[in-house]
Amino acid sequence: MSADIDDAKKDAAAIFIEFMAVGTGQQVWVNRLQGFPVATDVAVELKDGESELAQESVALVTKAMQASQYPRKLVAPGNDSLETDLGVVLQNIADGADPATELATLNG
Numbered sequence: 001m002s003a004d005i006d007d008a009k010k011d012a013a014a015i016f017i018e019f020m021a022v023g024t025g026q027q028v029w030v031n032r033l034q035g036f037p038v039a040t041d042v043a044v045e046l047k048d049g050e051s052e053l054a055q056e057s058v059a060l061v062t063k064a065m066q067a068s069q070y071p072r073k074l075v076a077p078g079n080d081s082l083e084t085d086l087g088v089v090l091q092n093i094a095d096g097a098d099p100a101t102e103l104a105t106l107n108g
């Protein structure tokens with residue numbers, strides 16, 4: 001969301017963000033975009049006929065996330081930019097950059 005947009009667009013963006021963050025929107029995100037929810041009352045709903053591998057994968061990730069003792073977000077004390085830097089590197093790789101070269105920039 002940009003501060004440079006008019007109020008009507010800001011209001012619409014805020015409504016969309018809220019929709020995707022809670023309730024029905026989070027369920028859509030989980031089912032359609034194959035994300036895993038942060039809300040404890042939202043679970044992945046697989047379609048009938050999904051492969052056994054898909055079912056096992058969802059069950060394994062769900063179990064691992066429920067048992068996790070660590071934050072889901074990258075945390076690097078003293079290096080607050082790690083998450084941003086990694087995001088830039090992954091975007092560059094997706095755009096065709098050499099993975100080894102890009103990942104080496106994280107070690108600097």
